[in-house]
Amino acid sequence: MTTGAEPQKFLGRVEFKRGLEGAITNETRIGYIDGEKGWLVYRGHNIEDLAEHSTFEETSYLIVYGRLPTRAELARWTDRLVPARPIPGYLIDVLRKLPKEAHPMSALRTAVSILGCHDPLADRADIANCERIGVDLIAKMATITGAVMRIRNGEEPIPPDPKLSHAANFLYMCTGKAPDVLSARVMDANLVLHVDHGMNASTFTAMVIASSLSDLYSAICGGIGSLKGPIHGGANEEVMKMLLEVGAPDKAEAWVRTAIQEKRKIPGFGHRVYKAYDPRAKVLGKFSQRITKLYGQERLYQTAKTIEELVVPALGGKGIFPNVDFYSGTIYYSMGFDYAMYTPIFMVGRIPGQVARVMEYLPDNRIFRPRAVYVGDLNVTYVPIEQRG
Ligand SMILES: CC(C)(COP(=O)(O)OP(=O)(O)OC[C@H]1O[C@@H](n2cnc3c(N)ncnc32)[C@H](O)[C@@H]1OP(=O)(O)O)[C@@H](O)C(=O)NCCC(=O)NCCS
Structure with a gap:
C-alpha cells in the first residue's frame, strides 16, 4: 500500500541534468577543454604542442607539479620513476593465477589493489603520502599492463629496461623487443594525449573515492573500474x-x-x-x-x-x-595489440591525470555528496512476511 506522495513536496522542484552534465565540481589548474573551439590544454599548454615536443615523463611531471621540468628536475623525476617500474614477485604470482578470460582491466584493478594491501602506509591520507603512492603507480602502470598482456598470451612477463624511455620500455615489456624509433615516438605521443581530460568519469570516480580520505590505491582501483566501461575507454x-x-x-x-x-x-x-x-x-x-x-x-x-x-x-x-x-x-x-589491451593502454596514459587531480583536491578536501530527487513512495505500510503471500 502506498501514498503516491508527490516527490516535489520533499525536495522542492529541482532542475537537474542526468549524468551531472554541466555540473561544476571544483576549481582546477590542471587542464581545460573548450569543446566549441576544439582545445585541450594541460596546465596552460596546448595538447598539440605537448604531443609534438614533449614526452610522457615531461608531461606527467607537468600535470602533477604544475609546470614543465627543468633539465635537472626531469633527471630527478626520471630517477624516481625508473626504479619504481619493477613490480613485486607476489603481484606477478597473483596475475598468473587469474582466469585467462578475465578482462585485462580487471587484472589492472586487481594489481593496484594488491599493491595497496602490501603497503603498510597506504592509509595515511596526507599529500606527501598521496604523492609517494601516485609516483609509484605512474611508473608501475606500464609494467602491470605489460605483465597482464604477456600472461594473457601465455608468455613470461618481461622486467623493465631502465635504459629505455617510459613509452619505449612499455612497448618492450609488451613485445619483448626494443621498439623502433617511430613506434616508441608514436606510443609516447599517444600516452601524452591520454594523460588528462577534465572531469571524465574515471578521473571523477577516483576523486570521489579519495574525497572520503580513502587511500589512493582505492581511488585508482575505482578509476580503472570506471575507465573499463565500453562507453568510456573502449x-x-x-x-x-x-x-x-x-x-x-x-x-x-x-x-x-x-x-x-x-x-x-x-x-x-x-x-x-x-x-x-x-x-x-x-x-x-x-x-x-x-x-x-x-x-x-x-x-x-x-x-x-x-x-x-x-x-x-x-x-x-x-x-x-x-x-x-x-x-x-x-x-x-x-x-599488434589485441582489442582487449586498448583500454589498459589508455590507463597507462591516464594515471598521471587521475593522480594529479586527486592531489589537487586533497589539501582543501570536501567529501563529494550530491543528492538525488526522490520520486518513490512514502509512508508505505510494513506488511509482515506471513501476510505478503
Ligand atoms: C560520444 C557520444 C556517446 C556522445 O553522446 P552525446 O553527447 O550524448 O550525444 P548524442 O548521442 O545526444 O548525439 C547528438 C546528435 O548527434 C548524433 N550523433 C552523435 N554521435 C554520432 C555518431 N557517432 N554518428 C552519427 N551521429 C551521431 C546523434 O544521433 C544525435 O543526433 P540527433 O540530434 O539527430 O538525434 C556519442 O557521440 C557516441 O555514441 N559516439 C560513438 C561512440 C564513440 O565514439 N565514443 C567515444 C567517445 S570519446
Whole structure:
C-alpha cells in the first residue's frame, strides 16, 4: 500500500541534468577543454604542442607539479620513476593465477589493489603520502599492463629496461623487443594525449573515492573500474571492428551512406564536450598515417581517412567530428595489440591525470555528496512476511 506522495513536496522542484552534465565540481589548474573551439590544454599548454615536443615523463611531471621540468628536475623525476617500474614477485604470482578470460582491466584493478594491501602506509591520507603512492603507480602502470598482456598470451612477463624511455620500455615489456624509433615516438605521443581530460568519469570516480580520505590505491582501483566501461575507454575497439568490416577505402562511401540513412552512430565520431574536431584525433590521425605505413597496414588508415572525409561534410554541421578513439585503434592494431589491451593502454596514459587531480583536491578536501530527487513512495505500510503471500 502506498501514498503516491508527490516527490516535489520533499525536495522542492529541482532542475537537474542526468549524468551531472554541466555540473561544476571544483576549481582546477590542471587542464581545460573548450569543446566549441576544439582545445585541450594541460596546465596552460596546448595538447598539440605537448604531443609534438614533449614526452610522457615531461608531461606527467607537468600535470602533477604544475609546470614543465627543468633539465635537472626531469633527471630527478626520471630517477624516481625508473626504479619504481619493477613490480613485486607476489603481484606477478597473483596475475598468473587469474582466469585467462578475465578482462585485462580487471587484472589492472586487481594489481593496484594488491599493491595497496602490501603497503603498510597506504592509509595515511596526507599529500606527501598521496604523492609517494601516485609516483609509484605512474611508473608501475606500464609494467602491470605489460605483465597482464604477456600472461594473457601465455608468455613470461618481461622486467623493465631502465635504459629505455617510459613509452619505449612499455612497448618492450609488451613485445619483448626494443621498439623502433617511430613506434616508441608514436606510443609516447599517444600516452601524452591520454594523460588528462577534465572531469571524465574515471578521473571523477577516483576523486570521489579519495574525497572520503580513502587511500589512493582505492581511488585508482575505482578509476580503472570506471575507465573499463565500453562507453568510456573502449570505443576504439568498435572503430577497429568497423574499419575491418568496411575493408577498403572504395567500400567506405556505401557503408557511410547506409549508416547515416539508418541513423546509426558511427564509432569514433561525436563527443559530449567537443563539438569541433577533437585535437587529439588530429594528432593521432597524422601518427596513424605513419605507423600504419611502417607496419604495412596503410589500408586501415586510408579507410579511416575516407570515412572521415565522408562523415565530416555530412554530420560536421551537427558537431560530429572524429574523436580520440577514431585513429588510436589503427595504431594499436598495427602494433599488434589485441582489442582487449586498448583500454589498459589508455590507463597507462591516464594515471598521471587521475593522480594529479586527486592531489589537487586533497589539501582543501570536501567529501563529494550530491543528492538525488526522490520520486518513490512514502509512508508505505510494513506488511509482515506471513501476510505478503
Ligand atoms: C560520444 C557520444 C556517446 C556522445 O553522446 P552525446 O553527447 O550524448 O550525444 P548524442 O548521442 O545526444 O548525439 C547528438 C546528435 O548527434 C548524433 N550523433 C552523435 N554521435 C554520432 C555518431 N557517432 N554518428 C552519427 N551521429 C551521431 C546523434 O544521433 C544525435 O543526433 P540527433 O540530434 O539527430 O538525434 C556519442 O557521440 C557516441 O555514441 N559516439 C560513438 C561512440 C564513440 O565514439 N565514443 C567515444 C567517445 S570519446
